[in-house]
Amino acid sequence: MKLASLKQGRDGQLLVVSRDLSRAVKAWDVAPTLQAALDNWAETEPALQRLYRQLNDGHCANSLAFNAEDCASPLPRAYQWADGSAYVNHVELVRKARGADMPASFWTEPLMYQGMSDGFIGPRDDILLADESWGIDFEGEIAIITDDVPMGTTAAQAEPHIKLLMLVNDVSLRNLIPGELGKGFGFFQSKPASAFSPVAITPDELGDAWQDCKVHHRLRVHLNDALFGEPDAGTDMTFNFAELLAHVSFNRALCAGSIIGSGTVSNLDRSTGSCCLAERRMLEMLADGQASTPFMKFGDRVRIEMLNTEGESLFGAIDQRVMRYTAKKEA
Structure with missing residues (x-):
């Protein structure tokens, strides 16, 4: 699984990113930030993995082009x-x-x-x-x-x-x-x-x-x-x-x-x-x-x-x- 943080506020907005780094999907319904996901990893990791599989299979209708220029470090702090x-x-x-x-x-x-x-x-x-x-x-x-x-x-x-x-x-x-x-x-x-x-x-x-x-x-x-x-x-x-x-x-x-x-x-x-x-x-x-x-x-x-x-x-x-x-x- 690949994760990133879109620049937003102090802690970014969690993205799930496709294996080839071409597409991404916002994971706000699972966790708003990567830190929030890590705080509850046992619960969030399976849901994030499902999003990741759907994204790689082309089944995410709300996906967007992934652009590293728009990203903070995965954990902005x-x-x-x-x-x-x-x-x-x-x-x-x-x-x-x-x-x-x-x-x-x-x-x-x-x-x-x-x-x-x-x-x-x-x-x-x-x-x-x-x-x-x-x-x-x-x-x-x-x-x-x-x-x-x-x-x-x-x-x-x-x-x-x-x-x-x-x-x-x-x-x-x-x-x-x-x-x-x-x-x-x-x-x-x-x-x-x-x-x-x-x-x-x-x-x-x-x-x-x-x-x-x-x-x-x-x-x-x-x-x-x-x-x-x-x-x-x-x-x-x-x-x-x-x-x-x-x-x-x-x-x-x-x-x-x-x-x-x-x-x-x-x-x-x-x-x-x-x-x-x-x-x-x-x-x-x-x-x-x-x-x-x-x-x-x-x-x-x-x-x-x-x-x-x-x-x-x-x-x-x-x-x-x-x-x-x-x-x-x-x-």
């Missing part, structure tokens, strides 16, 4: 957004480039930070930032959305709580990160609003590509229409989504609609390219002693998408430009 770093080879590379050793615990326990979740960017909306000198970067990731998760849920118990998956552009301001981490209190200003794919999908939509709580497809990232990277998301993922979920729920319960991210998708095989500028720059530093790839400038465009084996888009594309933010003057 969420109660919780926790982002991990499940591709530890990426973390090791980051630290190696700045001459720092990596603690052995990084291979046995996930890294995680809690990001802002009170307002996400739409998948086709501009990334508005005030200063290019902040080191503007994209990060191509995958995320899950959960139902209610009890405290102490183990990795073995976690998979049934994974209800939906999305793609992520976790925007990072690289030049602000060192100062913040140097304070020993984590990210804040260096992590502005993230964006998610137009569509969230249930794991069964992936077929055999959903194995071991990992997505075994390539994540394709284009920068200014040039392919930047297409690593396989199922390869070199040290911690799967069940393990990430268990880490988050170690000593807290999660409410329905909680989002957990994978961190930047990365392969040890560097020929697959990268899903963020920082990784490319680190490889250049290790090879040449300096980075030659610049961070994003105003007007630059990033596109993040995942295709199935037939070349069809699974989630729709995140497609955004970085543009200058100008504060509105008060009357």
Whole structure:
């Protein structure tokens, strides 16, 4: 099943979207928003699945053309957004480039930070930032959305709580990160609003590509229409989504609609390219002693998408430009 949120109010209007992303139907009679559907998933999911089958069979008289431009992120805001770093080879590379050793615990326990979740960017909306000198970067990731998760849920118990998956552009301001981490209190200003794919999908939509709580497809990232990277998301993922979920729920319960991210998708095989500028720059530093790839400038465009084996888009594309933010003057 594929779900989206039409831009409307703070929380959007729930849409059921056809498998080929061509048609949609408003699901107001089942649930007004995706959050409302997740709050009562046991009751709403069967009704939404019926709508989905009818839509794919061409039996929805009130369907409309699906346009990702009209969509907010599937959850326009969420109660919780926790982002991990499940591709530890990426973390090791980051630290190696700045001459720092990596603690052995990084291979046995996930890294995680809690990001802002009170307002996400739409998948086709501009990334508005005030200063290019902040080191503007994209990060191509995958995320899950959960139902209610009890405290102490183990990795073995976690998979049934994974209800939906999305793609992520976790925007990072690289030049602000060192100062913040140097304070020993984590990210804040260096992590502005993230964006998610137009569509969230249930794991069964992936077929055999959903194995071991990992997505075994390539994540394709284009920068200014040039392919930047297409690593396989199922390869070199040290911690799967069940393990990430268990880490988050170690000593807290999660409410329905909680989002957990994978961190930047990365392969040890560097020929697959990268899903963020920082990784490319680190490889250049290790090879040449300096980075030659610049961070994003105003007007630059990033596109993040995942295709199935037939070349069809699974989630729709995140497609955004970085543009200058100008504060509105008060009357």
